[in-house]
Amino acid sequence: MISGMLDIVLALALMGLAWGALASADLFKAIVLFIAFGLVMALVWVRLNAPDIALAEAAIGAGLTGALLLAAYAKLHAASPDTDVDNASRVRGIPFILISVLTLLLTAALGYAVWTLPSDGAGLGNDVAANLDRSGVSNPVTAVLLNFRGYDTLLEVMVLLLALLGAWSLGLSSPRREAAPGLVLDTLSRLLVPLLILVAAYLLWVGAHALGGAFQAGAVLAAAGVLMLLAGWRLPAALAALPLRLVLVAGPATFLLLAVITLLLEGRLLQFYPQWAGRLILFIETTATISIGATLIALFLGAPPNREDRQ
Amino acid sequence: MTPSDYLSAALLLAGGLFFLAGTVGLLRFPDIYSRLHALTKADNVGLGLTVAGLAVQAESWAVAGKLLLIWALVLLAGASVSYLIAHGALQRGMRPWKR
Numbered sequence: 315m316i317s318g319m320l321d322i323v324l325a326l327a328l329m330g331l332a333w334g335a336l337a338s339a340d341l342f343k344a345i346v347l348f349i350a351f352g353l354v355m356a357l358v359w360v361r362l363n364a365p366d367i368a369l370a371e372a373a374i375g376a377g378l379t380g381a382l383l384l385a386a387y388a389k390l391h392a393a394s395p396d397t398d399v400d401n402a403s404r405v406r407g408i409p410f411i412l413i414s415v416l417t418l419l420l421t422a423a424l425g426y427a428v429w430t431l432p433s434d435g436a437g438l439g440n441d442v443a444a445n446l447d448r449s450g451v452s453n454p455v456t457a458v459l460l461n462f463r464g465y466d467t468l469l470e471v472m473v474l475l476l477a478l479l480g481a482w483s484l485g486l487s488s489p490r491r492e493a494a495p496g497l498v499l500d501t502l503s504r505l506l507v508p509l510l511i512l513v514a515a516y517l518l519w520v521g522a523h524a525l526g527g528a529f530q531a532g533a534v535l536a537a538a539g540v541l542m543l544l545a546g547w548r549l550p551a552a553l554a555a556l557p558l559r560l561v562l563v564a565g566p567a568t569f570l571l572l573a574v575i576t577l578l579l580e581g582r583l584l585q586f587y588p589q590w591a592g593r594l595i596l597f598i599e600t601t602a603t604i605s606i607g608a609t610l611i612a613l614f615l616g617a618p619p620n621r622e623d624r625q
Numbered sequence: 626m627t628p629s630d631y632l633s634a635a636l637l638l639a640g641g642l643f644f645l646a647g648t649v650g651l652l653r654f655p656d657i658y659s660r661l662h663a664l665t666k667a668d669n670v671g672l673g674l675t676v677a678g679l680a681v682q683a684e685s686w687a688v689a690g691k692l693l694l695i696w697a698l699v700l701l702a703g704a705s706v707s708y709l710i711a712h713g714a715l716q717r718g719m720r721p722w723k724r
Contacts, residue, residue, distance in 0.1 A: 496712070502705040509698075 321361055328354050341390070345383045352376025365525050366455045373533035378610055381540050385614055389486070450591025452523040459527065460595045464584035468573060470529075471566045471602055478562065478609050486617045495546040503545035510538035518603050522592065528565075528599040532606025539611030554619040562612065565605025569598055633678040640674030643667055656722035657714045661707045668703040672696055 331354060335347040352375040359368035405413060442454050442462065449457035459467050495503075514534040521527035549558065572594065576585050586594050612618075626634075647667020654660045676696040683689040 496709075498705050498708045498712075502701065505701065 317361075324354060324358050324361060328358060341387060345380065345387055348383065349376050349380035352380065366527070366530075369525060369530050370527075370533070373530050373537070378533050378536055378540070378614075381537075381614055385616065389616065448588040448591070450586065450588060450593070450595050451521075453521060453525075456521050456527055456595065460598060461584070461586060461591055465573070467528075467602075468566075468569045468584070471569055471606065474606060474609050475562065475566050478612055481613055481616060482618050495544070499545050503541045503547075507538045507542055510534055510541070514538070514603065514607070518599055521599060522596065528602040529606060531599075531603040532610065535603060535607030536610030536614070539607060540614050543611065543615060549619045551619075558608070558612070558619065561608045562605055565598075565602035568601040572598060629681050633681040636674050636678030636681065640671045640678060643671030643674060647671060657719060658711055658721050661711055665703055665707050669700055672699055 328351065331347050331351040335344050335351055338344040338347060352371060355375060356368045356372035359365070359371055439454075442458060445462070446452065446454060446457055449461040451457050451460070514531040517526035517531040517534060518528065519526075521531070573584050577583050644667045647663050647665075650663025650666070651660050654663055673696055676692045680689040680692050683692065
């Protein structure tokens with residue numbers, strides 16, 4: 315009874331926040347509501363017994379995406395102070411009706427698909443459980459992400475790198491920091507950054523048998539980097555060119571190399587020998603964590619660091 | 626209900642009261658500085674009481690320690706971020722509210 319009411323309150327809050335984030339004319343307000351939406355979404359995932367997704371949603375959906383949106387807002391605001399969405403640019407008339415109908419149809423189709431799911435179906439859970447001891451890890455989520463459906467994760471890691479290439483190719487230059495960070499922010503970053511790195515390493519290691527994994531660990535690592543950037547830290551110029559690019563590419567490249575090797579040896583993409591799988595997965599996840607963290611930090615900065623130095 | 630259940634119920638209710646008061650203050654106080662004051666009471670004391678109420682029910686010292694660690698981190702982040710918001714507001718020339 316009480317938990318049912320909690321679920322209803324969460325669902326209503328989620329829809330209210332989503333509407334607020336979309337309909338708000340004030341961009342800053344929309345971003346804040348979007349971050350709140352991500353946090354409530356994480357709670358909903360916890361209620362749905364999906365703590366892995368909840369962790370990823372809180373770290374990436376609310377935390378890092380929020381930081382990226384706020385950084386983008388700051389750049390927009392610096393370029394032109396009037397960032398409010400004016401009424402003239404809103405969609406109306408025939409396009410409005412068309413978009414509304416299509417969205418409603420999509421919602422109905424998705425709702426129907428969820429509604430008709432077999433309520434007692436375990437899905438592929440039994441197959442995963444039956445093959446878990448051959449996957450090299452004991453956490454079924456990691457087994458699916460890195461072994462049974464490894465190519466999905468390979469593509470996700472690639473997409474992140476592509477996003478960074480897209481951002482860099484815009485040719486923006488990130489402004490130098492204006493003021494000294496101040497004692498409070500400096501102390502906070504000195505206290506939190508070592509702890510965040512420790513938590514990232516823990517999440518990476520524990521992913522083999524419990525809640526955790528490369529994306530969550532990478533997001534925590536990126537949080538440490540964003541905090542350091544806010545406190546005025548900049549990548550030394552000597553590391554900004556080739557070393558940074560090597561770090562960014564290490565994760566996707568390792569993953570891709572293993573995919574090619576397994577394709578040649580086994581005839582199948584990312585098909586690991588069971589006795590090797592655990593070590594290979596840890597190796598992939600370690601390089602992926604570092605690359606994901608570095609990529610997210612670079613996205614927050616928005617421009618290649620060496621270009622910033624030239625100006 | 627055992628005595629420890631009563632204790633955690635009392636602590637959780639007291640924590641909830643602080644969150645309620647903090648939220649009302651956040652919505653009703655006149656300027657950014659007094660709103661921050663209300664918000665940090667909810668974060669610091671409200672969460673502290675909630676953590677204490679949950680720690681009473683914890684199965685082991687490790688779980689209680691993790692709960693305390695969460696509280697300490699929120700205290701650290703909350704205090705720092707409140708300072709940063711207030712400092713930023715002062716630098717933008719927002720005057721504290723006066724009757």
